[in-house]
Amino acid sequence: MNILKLSALSKKEINDIIDLAEEFKNGKKVNYNHEKTIANLFFEPSTRTHYSFDMAALKLGCNTINFDGSNSSLKKGETLYDTIKTFEMFGVDALVIRATENEYYNSLINNINIPIINAGDGTGNHPSQSLLDLMTIREEFGKFEGLKIAIVGDVKHSRVAHSNIEIMKRLGMEVYISGPEEFREDGYDFKNLDDIISDMDIIMLLRIQRERDAKLEKLTNEEYHNLYGLNSERVNKMKASAIIMHPAPFNRNIEIADDVVECSKSRIFKQIQNGVYIRMALINKVLNK
Amino acid sequence: MNILKLSALSKKEINDIIDLAEEFKNGKKVNYNHEKTIANLFFEPSTRTHYSFDMAALKLGCNTINFDGSNSSLKKGETLYDTIKTFEMFGVDALVIRATENEYYNSLINNINIPIINAGDGTGNHPSQSLLDLMTIREEFGKFEGLKIAIVGDVKHSRVAHSNIEIMKRLGMEVYISGPEEFREDGYDFKNLDDIISDMDIIMLLRIQRERDAKLEKLTNEEYHNLYGLNSERVNKMKASAIIMHPAPFNRNIEIADDVVECSKSRIFKQIQNGVYIRMALINKVLNK
Amino acid sequence: MNILKLSALSKKEINDIIDLAEEFKNGKKVNYNHEKTIANLFFEPSTRTHYSFDMAALKLGCNTINFDGSNSSLKKGETLYDTIKTFEMFGVDALVIRATENEYYNSLINNINIPIINAGDGTGNHPSQSLLDLMTIREEFGKFEGLKIAIVGDVKHSRVAHSNIEIMKRLGMEVYISGPEEFREDGYDFKNLDDIISDMDIIMLLRIQRERDAKLEKLTNEEYHNLYGLNSERVNKMKASAIIMHPAPFNRNIEIADDVVECSKSRIFKQIQNGVYIRMALINKVLNK
Numbered sequence: 001m002n003i004l005k006l007s008a009l010s011k012k013e014i015n016d017i018i019d020l021a022e023e024f025k026n027g028k029k030v031n032y033n034h035e036k037t038i039a040n041l042f043f044e045p046s047t048r049t050h051y052s053f054d055m056a057a058l059k060l061g062c063n064t065i066n067f068d069g070s071n072s073s074l075k076k077g078e079t080l081y082d083t084i085k086t087f088e089m090f091g092v093d094a095l096v097i098r099a100t101e102n103e104y105y106n107s108l109i110n111n112i113n114i115p116i117i118n119a120g121d122g123t124g125n126h127p128s129q130s131l132l133d134l135m136t137i138r139e140e141f142g143k144f145e146g147l148k149i150a151i152v153g154d155v156k157h158s159r160v161a162h163s164n165i166e167i168m169k170r171l172g173m174e175v176y177i178s179g180p181e182e183f184r185e186d187g188y189d190f191k192n193l194d195d196i197i198s199d200m201d202i203i204m205l206l207r208i209q210r211e212r213d214a215k216l217e218k219l220t221n222e223e224y225h226n227l228y229g230l231n232s233e234r235v236n237k238m239k240a241s242a243i244i245m246h247p248a249p250f251n252r253n254i255e256i257a258d259d260v261v262e263c264s265k266s267r268i269f270k271q272i273q274n275g276v277y278i279r280m281a282l283i284n285k286v287l288n289k
Numbered sequence: 290m291n292i293l294k295l296s297a298l299s300k301k302e303i304n305d306i307i308d309l310a311e312e313f314k315n316g317k318k319v320n321y322n323h324e325k326t327i328a329n330l331f332f333e334p335s336t337r338t339h340y341s342f343d344m345a346a347l348k349l350g351c352n353t354i355n356f357d358g359s360n361s362s363l364k365k366g367e368t369l370y371d372t373i374k375t376f377e378m379f380g381v382d383a384l385v386i387r388a389t390e391n392e393y394y395n396s397l398i399n400n401i402n403i404p405i406i407n408a409g410d411g412t413g414n415h416p417s418q419s420l421l422d423l424m425t426i427r428e429e430f431g432k433f434e435g436l437k438i439a440i441v442g443d444v445k446h447s448r449v450a451h452s453n454i455e456i457m458k459r460l461g462m463e464v465y466i467s468g469p470e471e472f473r474e475d476g477y478d479f480k481n482l483d484d485i486i487s488d489m490d491i492i493m494l495l496r497i498q499r500e501r502d503a504k505l506e507k508l509t510n511e512e513y514h515n516l517y518g519l520n521s522e523r524v525n526k527m528k529a530s531a532i533i534m535h536p537a538p539f540n541r542n543i544e545i546a547d548d549v550v551e552c553s554k555s556r557i558f559k560q561i562q563n564g565v566y567i568r569m570a571l572i573n574k575v576l577n578k
Numbered sequence: 579m580n581i582l583k584l585s586a587l588s589k590k591e592i593n594d595i596i597d598l599a600e601e602f603k604n605g606k607k608v609n610y611n612h613e614k615t616i617a618n619l620f621f622e623p624s625t626r627t628h629y630s631f632d633m634a635a636l637k638l639g640c641n642t643i644n645f646d647g648s649n650s651s652l653k654k655g656e657t658l659y660d661t662i663k664t665f666e667m668f669g670v671d672a673l674v675i676r677a678t679e680n681e682y683y684n685s686l687i688n689n690i691n692i693p694i695i696n697a698g699d700g701t702g703n704h705p706s707q708s709l710l711d712l713m714t715i716r717e718e719f720g721k722f723e724g725l726k727i728a729i730v731g732d733v734k735h736s737r738v739a740h741s742n743i744e745i746m747k748r749l750g751m752e753v754y755i756s757g758p759e760e761f762r763e764d765g766y767d768f769k770n771l772d773d774i775i776s777d778m779d780i781i782m783l784l785r786i787q788r789e790r791d792a793k794l795e796k797l798t799n800e801e802y803h804n805l806y807g808l809n810s811e812r813v814n815k816m817k818a819s820a821i822i823m824h825p826a827p828f829n830r831n832i833e834i835a836d837d838v839v840e841c842s843k844s845r846i847f848k849q850i851q852n853g854v855y856i857r858m859a860l861i862n863k864v865l866n867k
Contacts (some may be wrong), residue, residue, distance in 0.1 A: 276668055
């Protein structure tokens with residue numbers, strides 16, 4: 001079986017994966033005794049996702065092979081399929097793949113006979129990131145239904161945001177988009193952050209890449225931060241029970257103030273911690289099928 | 290003991306290595322329980338060979354250390370010998386080395402006291418590649434004696450071709466060279482591919498690097514493919530029992546047509562699979578001596 | 579507990595670490611059975627130190643995660659703290675860190691809750707290197723008290739030299755600085771090498787980087803070698819019991835003659851060997867606390 005995009009998983013399947021991740025977090029042990037090998041094939045760099053999967057596989061007692069696809073035979077003109085097929089032929093038991101092309105896996109899966117876990121494709125899907133976000137939310141609130149979330153930042157270019165929004169709505173959450181007007185996108189409910197912040201259960205920040213918009217690029221970091229950043233003044237307007245999330249890496253004092261990163265409402269580093277347990281659940285799931 | 294070049298191995302030794310590789314393929318287990326460490330020292334990039342050795346060592350329950358020599362102290366002026374001696378001093382149990390200099394090991398082996406497996410030197414020797422080719426041939430035909438092979442492409446610059454030709458002749462095979470006239474080399478029996486294709490048991494393609502010849506560089510990919518590439522029309526002229534091989538990575542629609550790569554005659558991905566078992570046999574052999 | 583700089587360790591603690599390293603050298607086995615994971619975070623390249631720590635962790639039966647910080651999210655503007663905190667959140671059990679900033683750890687340690695072993699910071703401290711030097715000296719002479727050492731080369735820019743000098747003096751050794759006048763530094767006892775060589779127990783060479791001084795840069799390698807290099811003529815003036823050390827990588831025929839590198843007085847490769855045992859002792863020490 002493959003884990004390619006969250007939209008292919010039912011609500012029950014999503015909750016089952018989070019349940020398994022929670023079991024790992026609570027000490028459940030699975031040990032493949034180095035009889036299984038996971039290949040992490042990263043065709044673009046991604047420290048956090050890559051090493052999180054690596055750690056997850058190691059904690060399950062798997063061997064790992066770490067392939068940096070930006071430094072490889074691909075430069076000699078080899079196709080993505082041929083590189084991936086090569087690792088199947090090596091006898092690895094599952095593939096974790098990050099690639100730049102949207103839904104790269106559609107052209108592969110019929111000819112690859114081992115499980116693929118998608119670790120991010122283009123601007124499209126990033127299921128393990130979405131699942132760790134959902135795990136962190138469910139841990140906090142015990143449910144999804146009725147929760148209000150504002151996703152703040154460049155939704156348009158975010159690998160994370162699109163698949164998150166689809167699944168969050170499906171799980172009964174109210175999703176708002178916020179941040180600079182320049183990032184407004186059709187089909188999404190755009191609001192001014194200061195208008196809605198006191199009503200939100202979750203403020204989910206995205207990484208800002210100001211170079212994507214000429215107008216934003218002209219702002220200094222300080223101006224940007226004052227206009228759109230989550231500073232302690234804005235945090236003070238949040239509900240007592242509300243939390244702050246960010247997929248990281250984050251820009252301190254641009255989209256988030258230095259003193260907010262580890263404030264009592266922040267779950268940013270908890271997301272990173274949960275990510276390893278989600279990835280253990282995903283690897284365990286595909287190896288068992 | 291070292292595995293440096295195939296010409297140093299007797300026919301019996303070669304068949305014994307292939308026998309051991311077949312045993313691993315059939316499920317033989319050897320587990321060093323992480324008490325042995327293999328260092329893969331790659332002074333030039335080579336995805337396929339590097340990860341194949343890595344996988345082989347992991348399947349034997351060895352630790353692996355993966356050293357990218359293009360990003361290292363060598364840049365600070367350290368000699369190849371000093372880098373290799375350093376890894377010996379670390380206490381690793383065997384070295385897998387790829388280096389650009391022809392027969393780099395001649396100047397090292399007297400002062401290095403742990404086994405070296407040569408993973409390719411300059412344009413010279415690449416014993417594990419030759420052995421996986423021979424394993425694939427023996428699996429197919431059950432013998433070497435009398436088999437006719439055409440090696441198609443730039444023999445002159447091929448790490449693989451020269452050591453393959455020597456050992457194939459020694460094993461009783463008839464070896465022909467083919468491809469563009471520009472790659473013709475003295476001392477080898479050069480033929481036009483279309484003249485001999487129907488009589489060959491094996492068509493072994495080499496990776497084309499057209500930039501090595503000014504005349505070839507002027508051809509479009511399509512022209513090159515029509516003149517010299519293995520397309521389905523040429524495949525249809527092959528004997529019913531004949532097979533296609535390629536050391537990979539290959540250029541689709543240049544030296545080989547897209548639809549030939551995984552046709553019923555192709556053993557290209559099987560070669561990659563066999564490569565791991567050959568490397569398990571080599572590592573096991575040097576650790577046991 | 580952390581291992582950050584040697585000046586924080588008492589003479590007894592230093593001797594205890596060396597004792598434990600000697601036990602590992604004599605065959606002591608500790609096996610964490612892959613239940614512990616060490617992350618090697620190298621924010622600047624260092625082949626020798628990096629792989630030595632990797633080997634040490636593997637010999638203790640730990641998993642290792644190897645992070646090349648020059649090719650990472652740091653480029654996206656992430657702070658050193660945030661990267662390091664991320665690895666803590668992954669659930670690794672100890673961090674081995676090399677970074678360019680002097681005493682980078684001062685700003686981190688209050689917020690990082692797993693052990694840090696400093697693998698070198700800026701021009702400041704490199705405790706595992708100093709300890710392997712001391713182990714090599716103690717193995718040779720059975721003591722430190724009263725030994726005379728000349729450190730030859732660019733003390734000013736040497737990560738190794740400063741922490742070595744502090745601890746060597748504290749252990750009762752007589753420390754002299756030598757080499758080109760350009761490297762003379764206030765507060766250190768500078769001597770001409772040829773004046774003191776016959777009286778020294780240890781000649782410790784440093785790696786020469788002539789580009790750091792305009793006058794030195796003008797010398798050819800040969801001129802430099804004749805003026806300041808350790809050649810066999812100078813070696814012949816050394817005491818019968820005296821030894822030669824170098825932290826490596828070394829420049830053959832610049833600071834050290836080719837035929838001196840592995841002469842009977844040289845302990846250069848023994849230092850590399852001892853380095854793995856010292857690092858096993860350090861990792862074992864922090865994991866047990």
